[in-house]
Amino acid sequence: MTAELVPLFKKELQECNVQPGETVALMSDSRTNPHYPAAFMGAAMELGAHVFEVRVPFFTAGTRRIVRAASDDVIPPHGPLEAMKAADLVVDMSTVGWLYTNVHNQILGSGTRTLMVNNPPEVLRRLLPCKEVRARTRAGAAFLEQGTKLHLTSKSGTDLTLSKKGRKGIFQYGASDIPGRWDHWPSGQVACAPVEDSAEGVLMLDVGTIVLRIEQYVPEPIRCEFKKGKLVSMTGGGIVGYLIKEYMGTWKDEKAFIPAHVGWGCEHRAIWIEQALPGPGGGMDAESYYGNILFGMGANYFIGLGGANVTQAHIDFCIRDCDLSVDGVQVLKDGAIVPEALK
Ligand SMILES: [Fe+2]
Numbered sequence: 451m452t453a454e455l456v457p458l459f460k461k462e463l464q465e466c467n468v469q470p471g472e473t474v475a476l477m478s479d480s481r482t483n484p485h486y487p488a489a490f491m492g493a494a495m496e497l498g499a500h501v502f503e504v505r506v507p508f509f510t511a512g513t514r515r516i517v518r519a520a521s522d523d524v525i526p527p528h529g530p531l532e533a534m535k536a537a538d539l540v541v542d543m544s545t546v547g548w549l550y551t552n553v554h555n556q557i558l559g560s561g562t563r564t565l566m567v568n569n570p571p572e573v574l575r576r577l578l579p580c581k582e583v584r585a586r587t588r589a590g591a592a593f594l595e596q597g598t599k600l601h602l603t604s605k606s607g608t609d610l611t612l613s614k615k616g617r618k619g620i621f622q623y624g625a626s627d628i629p630g631r632w633d634h635w636p637s638g639q640v641a642c643a644p645v646e647d648s649a650e651g652v653l654m655l656d657v658g659t660i661v662l663r664i665e666q667y668v669p670e671p672i673r674c675e676f677k678k679g680k681l682v683s684m685t686g687g688g689i690v691g692y693l694i695k696e697y698m699g700t701w702k703d704e705k706a707f708i709p710a711h712v713g714w715g716c717e718h719r720a721i722w723i724e725q726a727l728p729g730p731g732g733g734m735d736a737e738s739y740y741g742n743i744l745f746g747m748g749a750n751y752f753i754g755l756g757g758a759n760v761t762q763a764h765i766d767f768c769i770r771d772c773d774l775s776v777d778g779v780q781v782l783k784d785g786a787i788v789p790e791a792l793k
Contacts, residue, residue, distance in 0.1 A: 451571070455489035456496070458575055462635055463493050465579045465625035466539055466565055470498030475537035479508040479524075481545040486567065490541050499538075504530045508546055524548040535560040539626065542566045549632070550749035550764060558753055563626040566634040569732030577636030577719055577734065579624040586716040587621035590640035590781075590792050594619030597776035600644065600712055602743065604772045605784070606656040606671060612712060613648035618756045620713075622738075632754045638717025638738040643750040643757030647679035649709050653745065655687065655767055660725050660736040662766040664697055666690045667726060681707040681747070697765055698747070706763035710750035714774060714782060715742040722770070736768040741785040743769040 468474060474494040476487045487503050494501035506526060524546050525531050534540045534557050542564055548554050549566065557564060567574070595618060602610045622637035655661075655672040672687035672694070684695055698706045717738035724735035737744050748764040750757025774782040779789070787793045 451485040452488045452492070455485060455571060456492045458571070458578070459489045459493035460496055461578060462565075462567075462574070462625070463490070463497055463499070463539075465627065466563065467625075467627040468494065468497050468499050468539060471500070472538040473500040473502075473536070475534045475540045476501065476503040477530075477534065477540055477542045477544055478503060478505045479544045479546060480505065481508045482543045486543045490543075490567075502533070504533060506530065506544070508544070524551070525553040527553075531556065535562055537562055540564045543568060547764070550752050554632070555751075555753045558630050558632060561629045563629060564632045565626040566632070569636060569734055570730060573724065573732055573734065574636060577624065577638070577717060577738070579635070580719075583638040583717055584623045584625075586792065587623045587638060587640055590714065590716060591619040591621035593781075593789070593792060594640055594642055594713070594776060597779075599777055600642075601775045602653065602712075602772055603775075604654055604656070604769075606654040606771075607673070608652060608654045608772060610649060610651035610653045610676060612644035612650075612709065614642045614644050614712075617642050617645065620755055632752065634734065636717070636734050636738065638720065638740075639713055639715050639744055641711045641713030641744065641755065643711050643755045643759075644709050645679075646708050646757070646759050649676035649679050649681075651676060653767075653769075655769060656771065658722075658770065660722075660733075660768040661690060661694060662725075662733045662736060662768065663764065664690075664693050665725065665731075665733070666693060676709075679708055680704070694765065698763060701761065701763040703761050703763060705759050705761035706748050708747070708759050708761075710746035710748050710757060710759060710764060711744070711755060712746075713744050714787070715739040715744060715768075716787075733766070737766065739768065739770070741770070741782055741787055743767075743772045743774060743782070745769060
């Protein structure tokens with residue numbers, strides 16, 4: 451497999467603007483597919499970059515199978531952290547979450563760019579960064595950056611408002627090519643961190659909504675009610691509703707019930723059914739699906755997003771067929787992007 455991956459990973463490193471003489475750090479753990487660091491090592495060498503691997507035991511993230519979104523202790527504080535801060539690009543192939551952590555913020559703050567890679571090779575190849583998605587996500591983020599109020603509605607009963615006053619609009623296109631930038635290959639989405647006490651109203655998770663972290667499709671509608679920024683009730687959904695509540699409750703932290711990020715998918719090549727296929731799908735088809743609403747709950751304090759909610763919980767809802775307005779301008783109608791400039 452390694453030999454097959456080298457040309458693909460070389461293309462991805464080129465999308466990340468890896469230059470001869472730059473330093474690429476490969477971050478992995480003992481559960482990482484060993485072909486991935488090996489292929490990235492070959493790809494980086496072909497581009498004339500310096501490359502090294504940091505490999506940590508996955509047990510550092512604890513003994514629970516529920517992956518924490520905020521595991522500072524994944525990265526040993528002495529040596530590996532400094533090495534990654536000194537690199538130009540960190541390719542993160544670890545199987546434990548450290549996106550929303552202080553150590554990740556420190557690495558980005560040093561000017562290092564980081565790229566998460568944990569999806570199956572078929573998905574990586576199908577969703578290699580492309581110029582259409584780059585343009586679409588950049589345009590969407592620039593539009594969202596200017597907005598202050600989000601209004602979500604749907605035929606199934608969603609009617610939810612959130613403030614994003616003072617918050618960034620961010621883009622993911624699956625490549626980390628700017629100093630201090632994080633991205634996740636593959637990706638195609640626009641997002642913001644809503645103001646933490648601002649969510650008011652009802653969010654419906656209709657049949658077919660994908661719930662990442664527990665990797666489930668919603669079998670019957672779930673009604674989520676928000677007051678003063680917090681999820682105060684959740685009804686319906688059968689076993690999936692039960693599992694969401696169990697996941698969120700397990701942290702014994704009220705910050706798990708605060709929205710983390712809201713945005714929309716821009717990847718026309720994403721496939722909704724991918725998450726239901728046997729084997730790990732990786733979730734990025736669901737997150738990036740064109741016109742889908744990605745609604746995250748919990749941690750959002752990674753500096754790229756600029757949120758203030760510090761918790762170990764994080765769960766994502768991928769919702770189709772919604773309407774979204776930003777300051778009264780309709781962005782999505784029944785899950786389709788409306789403004790010509792954002793299509
Ligand atoms: Fe998320």
